[in-house]
Amino acid sequence: MTRLQTSLLLLVAVIGPLAPASAQARYLVPDRIERATVVDDDGLHQWAEWPEPKCASCKGTGKAPCQTCARFAKDAKVCPECKRAEKLLAPCRACAGSGKIADPLQRVPCAGCMGAGFLLCTVCGGGARLRVGSAKRWSVCPACRGTGGFPCAGCNGERWMPALAIKPSLAEAPFDKLLKAEKDLDKAIQAFAAFTPAGGAKTRKSVKELGKAYGYLKKYSPGFKALPKCTKNYMSKILAGAQFQGHEENEANTLGRLKSNAEYYLRHQKRMLELAKKRADLNIRASGK
Numbered sequence: 001m002t003r004l005q006t007s008l009l010l011l012v013a014v015i016g017p018l019a020p021a022s023a024q025a026r027y028l029v030p031d032r033i034e035r036a037t038v039v040d041d042d043g044l045h046q047w048a049e050w051p052e053p054k055c056a057s058c059k060g061t062g063k064a065p066c067q068t069c070a071r072f073a074k075d076a077k078v079c080p081e082c083k084r085a086e087k088l089l090a091p092c093r094a095c096a097g098s099g100k101i102a103d104p105l106q107r108v109p110c111a112g113c114m115g116a117g118f119l120l121c122t123v124c125g126g127g128a129r130l131r132v133g134s135a136k137r138w139s140v141c142p143a144c145r146g147t148g149g150f151p152c153a154g155c156n157g158e159r160w161m162p163a164l165a166i167k168p169s170l171a172e173a174p175f176d177k178l179l180k181a182e183k184d185l186d187k188a189i190q191a192f193a194a195f196t197p198a199g200g201a202k203t204r205k206s207v208k209e210l211g212k213a214y215g216y217l218k219k220y221s222p223g224f225k226a227l228p229k230c231t232k233n234y235m236s237k238i239l240a241g242a243q244f245q246g247h248e249e250n251e252a253n254t255l256g257r258l259k260s261n262a263e264y265y266l267r268h269q270k271r272m273l274e275l276a277k278k279r280a281d282l283n284i285r286a287s288g289k
């Protein structure tokens with residue numbers, strides 16, 4: 001083994017095991033989202049007021065143990081998520097730090113970062129430093145150059161994305177517009193399902209395929225419109241880790257994370273479209289048109 005080839009093996013030992021399951025954010029399960037309606041004086045079904053339930057993940061505090069730091073050595077200095085804040089608490093990913101679950105007819109965890117607010121540097125795991133080969137000293141991560149992460153253009157750091165833009169809104173759109181949006185959403189769902197992330201020499205091709213999949217929703221979402229370029233830049237930085245052993249797998253896994261983050265958004269919106277269609281259909285019957 002050459003010096004460089006040993007580096008990733010050492011790195012794994014340094015950053016330690018994955019965060020325990022209890023530290024992972026708990027998001028709404030798309031298929032189980034319910035959204036009540038009430039019948040108004042004209043016999044039409046209107047959305048009931050959203051009760052803004054307390055976030056189950058952070059129990060309403062808006063803070064959670066930092067998932068990025070959970071894997072760091074104790075003397076870590078940089079963290080793109082909590083900035084090494086006191087007690088290593090970061091804004092909760094499931095509720096974007098608000099402590100409450102926002103109306104799912106309006107907000108969804110970001111399809112790029114899933115509520116983290118940034119894209120993790122997977123070459124260094126966010127710690128911004130590496131120990132290369134048998135070196136005793138840390139060196140700056142060649143991918144993120146000391147930041148541990150990259151901006152997420154899906155949400156511009158807001159951690160959430162709006163629901164699909166269907167006129168006048170996903171909640172109030174008429175049945176035919178919801179149906180048309182659902183057909184486009186289904187195309188995106190199929191494109192993501194067919195996308196098999198690959199690393200190494202296939203990374204660039206894989207990134208292109210991912211960009212195409214995001215593209216199916218670009219007219220419904222500024223976030224999806226921005227993600228192809230953003231993830232292309234992101235993956236070009238991650239490729240700076242191509243000197244390390246195991247990089248192919250890391251690249252594929254990084255793309256796999258992007259895929260599953262986007263798929264959560266798609267499943268969420270599929271469910272909300274189903275509920276909105278159901279309401280719109282009831283109203284067609286109620287108004288006798």
Ligand SMILES: [Zn+2]
Nearest residue numbers: 055058092095
């Ligand atoms: Zn929360």
Ligand SMILES: [Zn+2]
Nearest residue numbers: 066069079082
């Ligand atoms: Zn942290």
Ligand SMILES: [Zn+2]
Nearest residue numbers: 110113152155
């Ligand atoms: Zn984001």
Ligand SMILES: [Zn+2]
Nearest residue numbers: 121124141144
């Ligand atoms: Zn890095």
